[in-house]
Amino acid sequence: MSAALLALQHNASQAWQEHVHNQNKPRGGNEMNAMVMENKQIKGFKAPKMSFRDAMKNEKGLTLIELLAVIVIIAIIAAIAIPSISTIIEKSKQSAHRSNAHMLVDAARLYISGEGVNVSTTAPTIINMEKMKALGYLQSVPQDPSNKGETYNAGTFTAPNTGGTDGSLVEITNTAGVFSYTVTLVGKQTTAVTYMSDLDEEKIDTEALDLP
Numbered sequence: 095m096s097a098a099l100l101a102l103q104h105n106a107s108q109a110w111q112e113h114v115h116n117q118n119k120p121r122g123g124n125e126m127n128a129m130v131m132e133n134k135q136i137k138g139f140k141a142p143k144m145s146f147r148d149a150m151k152n153e154k155g156l157t158l159i160e161l162l163a164v165i166v167i168i169a170i171i172a173a174i175a176i177p178s179i180s181t182i183i184e185k186s187k188q189s190a191h192r193s194n195a196h197m198l199v200d201a202a203r204l205y206i207s208g209e210g211v212n213v214s215t216t217a218p219t220i221i222n223m224e225k226m227k228a229l230g231y232l233q234s235v236p237q238d239p240s241n242k243g244e245t246y247n248a249g250t251f252t253a254p255n256t257g258g259t260d261g262s263l264v265e266i267t268n269t270a271g272v273f274s275y276t277v278t279l280v281g282k283q284t285t286a287v288t289y290m291s292d293l294d295e296e297k298i299d300t301e302a303l304d305l306p
Contacts, residue, residue, distance in 0.1 A: 188303050190239035191289050194246070195277045195298045198223065201231045202264035202275060213268040220265050222249035225258035238281050240289065240305055247280040265292065281306075 156164070205221055206213065208231065213219045226232035228251050235245040249261025265276045275295045281287040287306050290298075 184305065187239045187305060191279060191303055191305075192298050194236045194239075195279060195290060195293070196295075197236065198226070198232075198262070198264050198277055198279075199275045199295050199298075201226045202266060205229065205231045206266060206273070213266050213273060215268045215270070218265045218267045220259040220263055222251065222258050222261050222263035224248040224261065225251040228253060240287070241281050241283055244282045247282045247286065 202221055205211065205226060206219070209229070211219060223232060223235050223246060227235060227248065235248040238244050238246050247261040249259070249263060250257040262279045263277075265278070267274045267276075276292045277290050277295070277298065278292055279289040281289065283306070287304070289303050289305060290301075293301055
């Protein structure tokens, strides 16, 4: 066999081997090879075994210090909130007493004009809640905001003109033709509480009230 023929056979053999090698080689070069290796590693990964009991053991609760911190925070909030609520309730009661006092004075004015009462300049005219209600100048005795479920002490009155000067009342004074009004508000407690005592009309909204 000639040397040229041998060289041709050798080259053909090398070309065939390279062709077979390229067919078996993963396509995509180095990046494809890296992905194949990565997939093989993922497929071979096994998650550590853990029972439900082991998982529950890893759940962390509050430590003693954290629990104490929560208690302290709650105590601080309560210390701030409770006095504030008490103050709001107290102001609400005072406001209700003042409104009732104004209502009583208005009823007394209607009584003076409606009955044509001649208010003496030497002695005050006194009219209590019960008398105002009996004569129709007060629809009902107001509720006492400081004594839940109870009305004020309205006093006593029997028509035509008995009583009417005790309990919660208004006193009208005539000074040279100028009428002035003072209010007394009394509760029904076992030990009577006087919220206002002869308080001038002008001071109803400003005077400190004696609340239990």
